[in-house]
Amino acid sequence: MTEFAIARVDLVLLIPLAAAALLALLPGYRLTARLNVAATFLTFLAALSLLFTAHGAPGTYLLVDDLNVVFIALNTFVGFTTSVFSASYVGHELETGRLTPAHLRFYHAMYQMLMFAMNLALLANNIGLMWVAVEGATLTTVVMVGIYRTHEALEAAWKYFILGSVGIALALFGTILVYVAAQPEIGEGLDAMEWTTLVAHAAKFDPALLNVAFIFLLLGYGTKVGLAPLHAWLPDAHAEGPTPISAVLSGLLLNVALYAVLRFKILMAANVAAVAPGPLMVTMGLVSLIFAAFMLYRRRDIKRLFAYSSIEHMGIITFAFGMGGPLANFAGLLHMTMHSLTKSGIFFAVGHVAQVKGTQRIADIGGLTETHPWLGWSLVAGVVAISGLPPLGIFMSEFLVVSSTFARAPLLAIPLVLGLLIAFGALLLRLNGLAFGEPRGPIQPVKASYGPLFAHLTLVLVAGLYLPPQLVAWFQHVAQLLG
Amino acid sequence: MPNLEFDTAHLLAGGLVLVSFVLLYQDRLTSLLNIYAVHALVLALSVAWQANIQDAPHLYVTAALALGFKAIVIPVALRRIVARLGIHREIETVVGIGPTMLCGMALVALSMVVMLRVTTEATPIAREDLAFALAVVLLGLLIMVTRRNAVGQVVGFMSLENGLVLAATGARGMPLVVEISAAFSILIAFIVIGIFLFRIRERFDTVDIGALDQFRGERR
Numbered sequence: 001m002t003e004f005a006i007a008r009v010d011l012v013l014l015i016p017l018a019a020a021a022l023l024a025l026l027p028g029y030r031l032t033a034r035l036n037v038a039a040t041f042l043t044f045l046a047a048l049s050l051l052f053t054a055h056g057a058p059g060t061y062l063l064v065d066d067l068n069v070v071f072i073a074l075n076t077f078v079g080f081t082t083s084v085f086s087a088s089y090v091g092h093e094l095e096t097g098r099l100t101p102a103h104l105r106f107y108h109a110m111y112q113m114l115m116f117a118m119n120l121a122l123l124a125n126n127i128g129l130m131w132v133a134v135e136g137a138t139l140t141t142v143v144m145v146g147i148y149r150t151h152e153a154l155e156a157a158w159k160y161f162i163l164g165s166v167g168i169a170l171a172l173f174g175t176i177l178v179y180v181a182a183q184p185e186i187g188e189g190l191d192a193m194e195w196t197t198l199v200a201h202a203a204k205f206d207p208a209l210l211n212v213a214f215i216f217l218l219l220g221y222g223t224k225v226g227l228a229p230l231h232a233w234l235p236d237a238h239a240e241g242p243t244p245i246s247a248v249l250s251g252l253l254l255n256v257a258l259y260a261v262l263r264f265k266i267l268m269a270a271n272v273a274a275v276a277p278g279p280l281m282v283t284m285g286l287v288s289l290i291f292a293a294f295m296l297y298r299r300r301d302i303k304r305l306f307a308y309s310s311i312e313h314m315g316i317i318t319f320a321f322g323m324g325g326p327l328a329n330f331a332g333l334l335h336m337t338m339h340s341l342t343k344s345g346i347f348f349a350v351g352h353v354a355q356v357k358g359t360q361r362i363a364d365i366g367g368l369t370e371t372h373p374w375l376g377w378s379l380v381a382g383v384v385a386i387s388g389l390p391p392l393g394i395f396m397s398e399f400l401v402v403s404s405t406f407a408r409a410p411l412l413a414i415p416l417v418l419g420l421l422i423a424f425g426a427l428l429l430r431l432n433g434l435a436f437g438e439p440r441g442p443i444q445p446v447k448a449s450y451g452p453l454f455a456h457l458t459l460v461l462v463a464g465l466y467l468p469p470q471l472v473a474w475f476q477h478v479a480q481l482l483g
Numbered sequence: 484m485p486n487l488e489f490d491t492a493h494l495l496a497g498g499l500v501l502v503s504f505v506l507l508y509q510d511r512l513t514s515l516l517n518i519y520a521v522h523a524l525v526l527a528l529s530v531a532w533q534a535n536i537q538d539a540p541h542l543y544v545t546a547a548l549a550l551g552f553k554a555i556v557i558p559v560a561l562r563r564i565v566a567r568l569g570i571h572r573e574i575e576t577v578v579g580i581g582p583t584m585l586c587g588m589a590l591v592a593l594s595m596v597v598m599l600r601v602t603t604e605a606t607p608i609a610r611e612d613l614a615f616a617l618a619v620v621l622l623g624l625l626i627m628v629t630r631r632n633a634v635g636q637v638v639g640f641m642s643l644e645n646g647l648v649l650a651a652t653g654a655r656g657m658p659l660v661v662e663i664s665a666a667f668s669i670l671i672a673f674i675v676i677g678i679f680l681f682r683i684r685e686r687f688d689t690v691d692i693g694a695l696d697q698f699r700g701e702r703r
Binding site: 128158162165166169170172173176177179180183184187188189190192193206208209211212 | 597598600601602603604605609613616617620624627633636640643644647650651654655656657658
C-alpha cells in the first residue's frame with residue numbers, strides 16, 4: 001500500500017473522529033449542523049477516492065478490498081444525505097423544544113462517532129477490531145435512541161441496549177473461538193486475528209470448532225442485523241429515536257452487521273469440512289421475511305411500520321447471500337444497496353410527516369398527497385419502491401433473488417414469493433390511508449429539505465431502469481468473491 | 484507437582500462457574516452485588532494464574548483491571564445507587580429458585596457437551612477454560628432473564644462479560660487488544676447504564692423494569 005493510499009484510508013476514519021471532538025465542543029445549532037454536513041461530505045469524498053483507485057496490500061489492522069469498498073461508499077453517501085436531512089429535522093425539534101441545544105451538541109458528536117465506528121467496522125482487517133467497532137456503533141446508537149428521554153424512548157433504548165449487548169457478547173465469544181481454531185495453524189498473536197491471514201489458512205482449521213464459532217457469530221451479529229427471532233429491539237429503537245437515527249439504523253447499521261456475517265461466511269466457505277453457512281442464513285432470512293410480512297398488517301405507528309419493513313428486507317438480503325452463487329450474491333448486493341437508499345429516503349419523508357402532523361400514529365395521518373403534494377408523492381414513490389413494484393430498483397433486485405431461487409431451489413421460492421406478496425399487500429394498504437383520502441391532522445406547510453429525499457429516489461429509479469455496465473461488472477466481481 | 488498448572492486453572496475457572504450459580508439465586512440486590520464482587524475476584528485470580536503459566540505479563544493488566552475495576556469500583560458504585568434509591572431490600576427475581584437452578588445446571592451440561600466435543604485439538608487448559616467460559620456466559624444470560632430489576636440485569640450482563648474475559652485469556656496468546664477492549668467496554672457500558680439508571684429514576688422514581696412494561700410502543 002502506498003503512503004498516499006494509507007492516508008486516504010485513514011481519512012475515512014479521521015474526519016469523523018475529528019468532527020466528533022469538534023462538534024462536542026462547539027455551541028450553536030446552525031454552525032454545528034452545517035459542520036456535521038461538511039464532515040460527512042468530506043468523508044464521502046474520501047470514500048469515493050478509495051473507490052476509484054487501486055487498493056494495495058492489506059495492513060495489519062485496516063483493509064480495503066473490493067467487498068468493503070462497496071459498503072463504505074454506500075455508508076458514507078447515506079451518512080452524508082442523512083446529515084443534510086438531519087439539519088432541517090433538528091431545527092424543527094429545537095423550535096418545538098423536544099431537544100435542547102445541549103442535547104444537540106451531544107447528538108451531533110454522537111452522529112460522527114457512529115459514522116466513525118461504522119467505517120472502522122467496515123475497514124477492519126482484524127476480527128477483534130471489527131468487534132470493537134460494532135460494539136462502539138451499538139453504544140452510540142443506544143444513547144441517541146434515548147435522547148428524547150420520554151418514557152417510550154427510555155424503554156426502547158434499554159431494550160436495545162440489553163439485546164444489543166447480549167448479541168455483541170455472543171459475537172465476541174464466536175470471535176474468540178475463531179482465534180482458538182486459528183492458533184494451532186497460524187501461531188499466537190495478532191496474525192491469528194487478521195482476517196486476510198485467517199482466510200488464507202482457513203482450510204486447515206478444525207472444522208468442528210469453526211462450526212460452533214459461526215453459530216455464535218451468526219446469532220451475535222444477526223441480532224444486530226435484526227433477524228427474527230432476535231429482532232425485538234429494532235422496531236422500538238426505530239420508532240422512539242430521532243428520525244435521522246432511524247434512517248441511519250435501517251440504511252446503514254444493519255448493513256454493517258450483515259457485512260460482519262459475510263466476512264465470516266467467506267471464512268467458513270474456505271474450509272471444506274466445515275458446515276455450509278448457507279442453509280442457516282437461508283432459514284433465518286426466510287423466517288424474518290415471513291414473520292415481518294405478517295407483522296406489517298397490525299402496525300399503528302408509521303415509523304414502526306417501516307422498521308418491520310426493514311426486518312423483512314434484511315431477511316431477503318440474508319436469504320440471497322445464504323443461497324450463494326454469483327447470481328444470488330449479485331441480487332443480494334443490489335438489494336442491499338437499493339434497500340439502504342429507499343428506506344433511508346422513506347424515513348426522510350416520514351420524519352417531516354411526523355413533524356408536521358405532530359404524531360406517528362397512522363390513524364391520525366391521512367390525505368398527504370392533497371395537503372402536502374411534494375411530501376405525499378415522495379412518500380408514495382418511496383413505498384411503491386420498497387414494496388417492490390416496477391420500474392424501481394427494488395423490483396429488479398427482488399426479481400433477481402426470486403429467479404435465482406427458482407433456478408436452484410424451486411421449493412424455497414414458494415415461501416419467498418409468499419412473504420414478498422404478503423408484505424406488498426400490507427404496505428400498499430397502509431399507504432392508501434396515509435397518502436390518499438380525507439386529509440387528517442394539521443395541514444400547515446412544512447419546511448422540509450427535499451434534496452436528500454429526491455436524490456435517493458432518483459438513484460433508485462435510475463437503478464431500476466438502467467444500471468451502468470461498470471457497476472454491474474463491479475457487483476459481479478464482488479459476488480464472485482462472496483462465493 | 485506436574486499437574487499443578489492445570490489443576491489450579493481448572494479450580495479457578497470452575498470456581499467462576501460456581502459463583503455464577505451463587506449469583507443465580509440471590510434475591511436481594513445488596514447480596515447480589517457482594518457476590519458479583521466475589522465473581523470478579525475469582526476472575527482476577529484466574530486471569531493472573533493464566534498470566535503466570537502462559538508467561539504472558541500483559542495478562543496481569545487484565546487481572547488488575549478485573550480486580551480494581553470490576554471487583555471494587557463497580558460494586559461500590561452500584562451499592563451507592565441501590566442505597567440511594569432505597570431498593571436494597573427488594574426481592575427481585577421473576578422465577579423461583581428451583582426452576583432457575585435446574586435451568587442453570589442444564590446450561591452448564593450443554594456447554595460442557597458442546598465445547599469439550601469440538602475442542603479436541605486444543606490444549607487441555609484451553610479446553611476447560613472455554614467450556615467453563617461458555618457456562619459462565621450462558622448463566623449470565625439466565626441471570627439477566629430472571630431479573631426484573633435494572634440493576635440485577637446489569638449484574639447479569641457483567642458476569643457474562645467476565646465469562647468472555649475468561650475465554651479470551653484461556654486462548655493462548657490472544658492479542659491484548661481484545662482484553663483491553665473488553666474491559667473498556669465494561670467501562671463504557673457502565674457509563675451508559677449509569678446514565679440510564681439516573682434517567683429512569685428521574686422520570687419514574689423506580690428502576691423496576693416492570694414499571695416500564697405498561698407501554699408496549701403502541702396500543703393494541
